[in-house]
Amino acid sequence: MQAGSQAEDPITAINVTPLVDVSLVLVIVFMITMPFLVEKGMKIKSSEQKIVQASSVDEAILVEISNKVITLEGKEIAPEALAGILKKTMDDRNVYSVSVAPSPKTLHGDIIAVLDSVITSGAQDLNLIGPGETGNAGK
DSSP: OHHHHHHHSOOOSOOOHHHHHHHHHHHHHHHHHHHHHSOOOOOOOOOSSOHHHHHOOSSOEEEEEETTEEEETTEEEOGGGHHHHHHHHHHHHTOOEEEEEEOTTOOHHHHHHHHHHHHHTTOSEEEEOOTTOOTTTTO
16 A cells, blocks of 8 residues: 555655756856857056056057047048058058047947947057046147
8 A cells, every 4th residue: 555655646856957967058058158258358457657647648649539520630530430540540650559538428339439440450559548638639
């Protein structure tokens, strides 16, 4: 009788082996795909100097952003053409340092798009000029 009653009892224990197997497989998949998801970027070094002194480079090429208008050395250009024109300007002047000066009300997405274009153009040094700084405009 007891053998029959044990066979009819429902199994109430939880089997965690499939859960652990699936979890480990997901961890391995994420570990393999993570290097492919990392975006290309530019390394930024922190400096002990003031930002104004670090960004006031005499020969840096100045890119200004205000109200979705991008100017390169005082000339207005289209956002799509920034990388090509900037690369040509850097090659002509043999200067690969770029200063980017966004206005205070510029959207972060617009600034990131310009920074991506600057990096794509081959800039080796990148300076962000904050509000109140003059960069090349004051020289």
